[in-house]
Amino acid sequence: MTVRKRISSLTLLARISWLGLLYLVQGLPFGFQANALSALLRERGFPLHTITLSTALALPWSLKAIWAPFVDRFHWPRLGRRKSWIVPMQIALIACAMGAALALQRAQVIPLLLLIFAMNFCAATMDIAVDGLAVDILAGRTLGVGNAAQVVGYKIGMMMGGGLLVWLAETMGWGSSGVFSGMAGIIGIALFFTLLVHEEKERGQGQNSHTSLRSIWIALLDLTKLPAQRRLLLLVATYKAGESLIAPLLQPLLIDQGFSRSEIAYAIGTIGMAGSILGSLMSGLWALRVEIEKILSLLSWLRIGVLGLPWLIVAAGPFPIGLVAAASALEHFVAGSVTTAMFAWMMQHTDRRIGASHYTLLATVEVLGKSPLSMVAGSLASWAGPGTCFGLAMALSTGWALLFRTLLQAPEEARCQEKNFLEQDKAPAP
Numbered sequence: 001m002t003v004r005k006r007i008s009s010l011t012l013l014a015r016i017s018w019l020g021l022l023y024l025v026q027g028l029p030f031g032f033q034a035n036a037l038s039a040l041l042r043e044r045g046f047p048l049h050t051i052t053l054s055t056a057l058a059l060p061w062s063l064k065a066i067w068a069p070f071v072d073r074f075h076w077p078r079l080g081r082r083k084s085w086i087v088p089m090q091i092a093l094i095a096c097a098m099g100a101a102l103a104l105q106r107a108q109v110i111p112l113l114l115l116i117f118a119m120n121f122c123a124a125t126m127d128i129a130v131d132g133l134a135v136d137i138l139a140g141r142t143l144g145v146g147n148a149a150q151v152v153g154y155k156i157g158m159m160m161g162g163g164l165l166v167w168l169a170e171t172m173g174w175g176s177s178g179v180f181s182g183m184a185g186i187i188g189i190a191l192f193f194t195l196l197v198h199e200e201k202e203r204g205q206g207q208n209s210h211t212s213l214r215s216i217w218i219a220l221l222d223l224t225k226l227p228a229q230r231r232l233l234l235l236v237a238t239y240k241a242g243e244s245l246i247a248p249l250l251q252p253l254l255i256d257q258g259f260s261r262s263e264i265a266y267a268i269g270t271i272g273m274a275g276s277i278l279g280s281l282m283s284g285l286w287a288l289r290v291e292i293e294k295i296l297s298l299l300s301w302l303r304i305g306v307l308g309l310p311w312l313i314v315a316a317g318p319f320p321i322g323l324v325a326a327a328s329a330l331e332h333f334v335a336g337s338v339t340t341a342m343f344a345w346m347m348q349h350t351d352r353r354i355g356a357s358h359y360t361l362l363a364t365v366e367v368l369g370k371s372p373l374s375m376v377a378g379s380l381a382s383w384a385g386p387g388t389c390f391g392l393a394m395a396l397s398t399g400w401a402l403l404f405r406t407l408l409q410a411p412e413e414a415r416c417q418e419k420n421f422l423e424q425d426k427a428p429a430p
Contacts, residue, residue, distance in 0.1 A: 015137050016145065016146055016149045017149070019130065019133065019137070019146065019149050020149040020150070020152060022126070022130045022153070022190065022194070023130065023149070023151075023153030023157065024153040024154065024156050024157040024190070025090065025123070025126070025186065025187050025190045026123040026126055026157060027153070027156065027157020027160075027161060028097075028119075028123075028183045028186065029093070029096075029097075029119035029183070030058060030061075030158060030161070031159065031161030031163070032116070032161040032166075032180075032183075033054070033055075033116055033162075034158065036162045036166045036261070036265060037057075038248060038252055039252070039255055039261045039264055039265075041109075042252045047378075053375055053378070054113065055371065055375050056371075056375060057113060057120060058371065059120070059371075060120045060123075061120060061363075061364070062364060062368050062371055063124075063364070064125065064127065064360055064363075065357075065360050067125070067128075068357045068360035068361070069217060069220075069357050070213070071125065071128040071132070071360075072128075072132060072216055072355075072356040073213050079199075080198075081132075082129045082130070082132055082133040082136075083129075083194065083197075083199050085125065085126065085128070086129050086194055087191065087194060087195065089123070089129075090187055090190060090194065091191065092118075093122045093123065093126075093183075094184045094188055094191070096118045097119065097180045097183040097184040097187065098180070098181070100112055100115040100116065100180040101178070101184070103115060104179070104180065127363070131356055131359045131363065132356025134146060134359075135352055135356070135358075135359055136355060143292075143344045143347055144284045144286070144287025144288050144292070144340075144344050145288065146284075146344075147287075147343045147344040147347060148281055148283065148285070148287075148340050150343060151284075151336065152280045152281060152284075152340075155276050155277045155280060156273075158269075159269060159270055159274065160182075160186065161179070161183060162265070163265045163266070163268070163273055164265075164269070165178070165183065166179055166261070166262070166265040166269060216354050219351065219358075220358060228349070231408075232345075232349055232362070233365050234403075234407065235400075235404055236342070236346060237365045237366065237368065237369030238396075238399075239300075239342055239366070240366065241397070241400065242307055242394060242395075242397035242400070243307070243370070243393065243397075244374045245373050245374070245377050245380075245389050245390075245393040246307065246389070246390060247374065247377075248374050248377045249377050249378065249381055249386060250268065250310050250313075251268065252378075253314045253386060254268075254313075254314075254324070257318040263321050266321070266325065267321055267324045267325035267328055268325075271326075271328060271329050272325070272328035272329055272331070273332060274332075275328065275332040275333040278333055278336070279332065279334060279335065279337035279340070280336040280337065282337055283299070283336070283338075283340040284340050284344070287340075287341065292345045293408055296338065296341045296404060297408075300397070300401035302334055303335065303338055304394055304398050304401065306331045306333075306335075307331065307394050307397055308390075308394060309330060309331050310331060311387065311391075312327070313327055315386075315387065342366075346359065346362045346366075347359060350362070
């Protein structure tokens with residue numbers, strides 16, 4: 001390997017590592033909401049339907065496509081096109097985390113929920129810029145590894161925010177407020193490295209620096225007219241449908257079985273997330289050799305079987321905590337593999353001229369597809385029983401596997417049309 005190739009490889013590795021760190025920061029607040037907040041609310045006597053409604057705190061992730069064109073369009077050249085948004089959002093996240101620590105210390109639930117909502121807004125806005133940065137940097141064979149860094153970084157953030165920090169706070173006697181103090185410290189470290197990194201102009205960057213907002217919206221609208229893109233939107237919206245029915249129910253049901261919040265944080269928030277991280281890494285490396293469509297097709301069928309594990313834990317339990325952790329790790333392993341493959345597939349179909357806006361649209365459709373089911377899971381479980389929810393989850397996952405196999409067989413003419421559109425050299429016309 002020549003010196004130039006070594007430098008190029010090290011530079012790419014450093015950039016992918018930076019991407020992973022940025023996604024880690026974004027996963028911290030959502031990790032607490034997804035993996036710790038429901039158990040905290042259950043301990044304080046909140047009913048299941050109220051707990052599952054708290055998933056609405058993640059609403060900014062569903063609406064971020066509305067302001068994504070602003071992130072694509074406006075920036076401060078001195079700081080960098082993407083860093084102009086990343087740096088202020090990191091500072092705001094630190095402030096919100098310190099406020100949340102104070103709210104927990106004073107046992108003020110409503111201010112805590114509002115601050116978690118604010119943190120999700122900052123993280124979602126930062127995610128738009130970071131996704132645009134990823135689209136600028138990644139291409140070809142680096143898509144799999146880059147999206148593995150994306151998903152792994154985010155999952156590590158979730159594991160720390162909803163598992164590791166909770167467990168440390170409980171065992172070290174810091175109190176619940178220590179979770180958000182730890183978050184603030186981690187975000188501060190990420191901010192330090194972000195300020196050190198010089199954001200260079202990557203392929204495609206700068207092409208639409210002065211493009212009007214109207215042009216960006218028109219380009220997005222034109223994309224939705226392509227048959228292949230419509231199929232992509234449908235698959236992205238539905239691929240998490242089954243999992244979204246299970247996720248908000250499992251922890252409250254384990255609390256009802258007598259498990260403590262720290263045990264659940266260990267089994268699901270830490271061991272489960274570790275399994276998800278390993279699955280994401282495997283999927284990303286696998287994508288270097290195998291087509292992403294083939295990976296998704298295989299994993300979609302494997303996922304149906306492992307979704308039965310959470311129901312077994314609830315229906316036939318209580319099991320020893322080690323067995324709960326092992327089952328959680330296996331289910332999360334497959335789920336993490338599917339997510340990485342799907343995100344790489346999404347980025348593969350992204351128009352780089354409006355990278356942040358287009359990828360954000362796809363990511364928003366993904367969130368919108370799973371959020372409604374998460375919000376009604378508690379009500380459905382209270383009305384029809386948890387078994388109905390878990391059975392429906394497996395049925396939805398089976399339906400998606402069949403849908404993916406059917407819709408992926410697109411006419412060659414439609415594939416060529418999409419390819420020609422995405423390979424245009426000209427920026428959107430004003």
